Amino acid sequence: MKMLFRTRFLLVAALGMAGPQVLLAQTSPSAMPAAPPTTGTMPLSLQQAVDYAIKNKSTLLSTRLAEATAAAKVGEIKSQGLPQVNVGATLSDNFKLQKSLVDVGAFGGGASNTTLTATDIANAQGGQTVNLTQVAAPVVALPPQAIAFGLQYAGNSSVSVSQLLFDGSYLIGLKAAKVYTELAKKQTQQAEIDVAEQVSKAYYSTLVARSRLALLARNVQRLDTVLYQTDKTFKAGFAEKLDVDRLRVQRNNLVVEQQKAQRLTELSVSLLKFQMGLSQQQNVQLTDSLGAAVVDAGALRQRLGVASLSNGGVGLGAVPTAPATPGGDNTTTQNRVDQQNALSGGLPPAALGAINYNNRIEFSTLETQQALAGLDLRNRQAGAYPRLVLSGAYGFTGSAPTAGDLFAFRGPDSRNSNGFANQNWFGFGNVGLTLSVPVFDGFRRKYLVQQSRLQQQTIERGFETLKQSIDLQDAQSRTTLINALDVLDNQKANLDLATDVARVTRIKFNAGVGSNLEVITAETDLRSAQTNYYGAIYDVLVAKVDRDKATGELYNQVKK
Template sequence: MKNYLRVLLLAAGPGLLAPAGTALAQTSAPRAELVTQTTGTMPLTLQQAIEYAIKNKSSLLATRLGEQTAAARVGEIRAAGLPQVNVAANLADNFKLQKSLVDFGALGGGSSATQLSAADINAAQNGQTVNLKTVTVASDPVPPQAFAFGLQYAGNTSASVSQLLFDGSYLIGLKAAKVYTELAKKQTQQAEIDVVEQVSKAYYSTLVARARLALLARNVQRLDTVLYQTNQTFKAGFAEKLDVDRLRVQRNNLVVEQQKAQRLTELSVALLKFQMGLPQSQAVQLSDSLGAAVVDAGALRQRLGGANFANGGGVNGLGAVPAAPTPAGTTPDQNRQDQQTALSGGRTDQINAAFNYNNRIEFSTLETQQALAGLDLANRRAGAYPRLLATAAYGFSGSAKNFGDLMAFRGPDSRAANGFPNQNWFGFGNVGLSLQVPVFDGFRRRYQVQQARVQQQTLERGFETLRQSIDLQDAQSRTTLINALDVLDNQKANLDLAADVARVTRIKFNAGVGSNLEVITAETELRSAQTNYYGAVYDVLVAKVDRDKATGELYNQAKK
């Protein structure tokens, strides 16, 4: 992104000019309220642009949906510990009843008969009472017979309740839910930091592009004045037509550069709107000035601890920068050594002691991921713990020969026309405890624990890599910023010299003691110096944003 913005700013060529002697100093502008209008021109400070982007950038909105997903996931985990209630109903048409073989012979076998003897007959003829006896008559064995149980139509309805009493995985899951929510928030914060960086660089790009475009218009106006004066001198016979033609060629080139700069400025504004999530149709007016956006180079060098106090004086000229106060107990030689260490990309003991890795959201996110990995390992181990649930169920079941009879719902008090009970629905209920004890799972849990432990060790190794990466970014951003400040000082000095040379050359030409070619050469060099100066200004601004991001201060500054 930085390279793209750099090309965007410098593609206009040497025609984009800056006024000599522009004072650039850091000023603290009051925080303005976010403008939410959608019609007319929207006044926009950098702070407002950042706030609007954080609230409206589509990529951030999508990231925040991840937070909602995390919250829903937490609710899902907690729901497992609440009572689980289920209601079920079932109707079935057993159009072909299942039959089972039944051995009826095993129920008693044989047949019964009444035995009548001659003595019983004689006794009956004599008027005596005779009690006949029943005897069992042996019969042939009967094979098992097919028998259908139940009726064609059947139904049941029930309600069941279960309550988790103990589950080690559930308790660990509750802890992991909170950590998971924190991780989602940190991922959103990481996305917000990226948006702040993109919006800041795009805003500075637009500031520089507009400043160049405005100055280019003034340069065209000044060149028109020189061209008019030269043309009048030519008409009076004191200049050659070649001098007028040279100025016209230069003016034509400058107008072309102005048109290119206009289109590039429009493109930079479109990029800013895109980074903000602002509709392209919305007109904006940048409220911050370019001078207020550039930090004081001398003071910034002192904070970095890498200034060369013999050269350079910040944006206000080449005067000496006040020396930084020497900390107590630090010799001047040690102070200079620390400055050289910082300038070379190293970190002095004082800076190192003050640097907090937790200021970087990446480090904090990795810590959260490590905590999740630890909970995942504990969860795998908890899979060996028993699981205890309390259960209860109550319902009704019924059956009938036809569907209408089934839906009659006759209870225990129901009677048929002949007075016999004809109940067809019967209630049932149960309560109990369910204990599940894992005994052997083919070493599946053992390998899961190994994987979780390796994942945790991998994250631990990642801390050292991340620390080294942060150290490198810290040193690189410091060195880049110091170099950009040095280049800005040099380009400011070159701009002052080029402006003075162009001024003297114009005076000599107007006095008739200088040539037109000298004026054109001086103007060209001035425009080149101005272009280089604005490029250095943009580099300082981008380097400051990168520096704030490397130290973890970019997000905090955006929230101020």
């Protein structure tokens, strides 16, 4: 029996004000509860959120069911090589016995009789011995006669055993069983990586939204203070009503923005619960904070082989100045370096050729599919091998004119009242070898082998495509992360400047040497800088997740 393993080509796709060189990292994971809580508040670190999602996400549960199904399928195939035992029994009522025409003339000659003469009678009466002679009658031709064989009631019970001794397809199927199970596990790993990516991004989005909401609350409080002081100044006659009205408009706009941020934060939490497979009614408390468990962005830049915009990861620094000496211009050298980077995909010399494709689960999955394709080819080639099966059977058959007589179960020692044997059940048994040798199947096996070879070649071509795709993802994720770090540096510098401008403007306004319009403009610029900064933080976090996925490190982080 052929066992074909068919596979598919599967390829699978807010930090606090801590400074420009830090990114959020994961705190030490703690053990998840055995069962999800239904009341109270669930504390969640990023690692806990990922762990919970891997254990409870419905899509992953479905994937694991598919993995269990694959294991069961492997068990089914293995069972075909074990002894096959069958027990059966039949009972039939032949209410109309089938008749067959029989040539009764084939069983003997014609009729015969004995002739007595008067002399024979006289001799017998005289006490003499008389030898009678038999005279054959002429043969009379008889037509075939309809005769019914068997009795009305019949029964049969037997047990049969068969054992596969040799089948090339089965032996190759045993080798493929382990590879087939491994493929299902890798597909589950791929699904876990996707879930970890989704949960991480949702968690970061919630952190950013929550931190921005807290910042807006502080902005409203600070603006309330300015409005209160301006109102007192207006009542004292040292400010205009227009100044107060401008601040009220500014505050109203800020409150509306705060309300929108509150709803967006709630939506972010709902998205996080959805990605985790958690009930929307369950309250959660994010335990990772924006100022805790941070990673130096300068170290991240060194891993990427790049420096910051000005001095290697320290930030933007001062405003650029002209070269100190005429000979200090290195434009030509820099252009040559930029050209080399462009030709190498933006990778530094130390990173060229350092991509390990085996870190990507997609590459490992494709290798498993290639192994299965090779086994499938061998399996179809093995269809030309002989197949040998050992079989045996033992049982009893019985018949009787009535149902009650059939169930009397009389054996060979049974006798009736006249002393004649009246056995109604008879045993039988057999043992044998069955050898089947395929000779010609209309070239069917030839075309099956041809299909397997083409499938194998398709997978081999897929390796090159996958490598190119991984190279592109690596370059894209690296470029995106570098750009996000540069934007973060820029936005942090802008935030520092906007914060300082707003602080100085408020001091000037309180001292009576600044205008209310300057305060409003400075506060508006500050909020814009804050929004851009938090957006830059989120972009860096998402780019870091994408980078970890592209390099195959995300799954290792999930399994910590």
